[in-house]
Amino acid sequence: QQNIYFSRHGESEFNVIGRIGGDAPLSPRGRVYAHALANHLRTLNLPALQVWTSTLKRTKATAANIHAPQQHLSELDEVFSGDCESLTYEELQERFPRELALRDRDKLKYRYPQGESYVDVMQRLVPILTQLESENNVLTISHQAVLRCVLGYYLEIPAEEIPYVHVPLHTIIKVSLKGYKYTMETVKMPI
């Protein structure tokens, strides 16, 4: 059986104030998760564990206490919201109401001005998903939109539903290949 693990980064300072994108550090709660995650992995004692993160501060900080080889991959960065980076959804509504309406109409294909869409994210994830096929015990620490796409792929979720998949913070997701089917289990850290 092949097992691969996924987690969003711990809560960031931007999560607390509802800003999208950016490169904010972890919040105090997010740092607690980084410790809880490392402790949990220590108890699992997975042979030849590797950690892959995005290139953003919040995923690197989430991985910082884990004793395992680490790689930082830009393919795992959060969906880039271009001109809308670091805004709250309220600010988006005030400054870019048309963009938000277009996004509501087709969240899967909607591309932020100078930024990316979910479809763009799926495309840049292809090499990572291909590489993961031959890996075992890799923990990927990434972001909400990216992990929606990853879970959508493994669990064969219809494309239009992928931008709405629930991927909670502070939760470790284990994806296992049993025969030809991927199954998912989650462990929520009590934070």
Ligand code: F6P
């Ligand atoms: O709010 C956290 C976050 O990861 C943002 O950085 C990102 O833009 C957003 O989630 C993606 O979620 P949605 O596509 O629902 O806006």
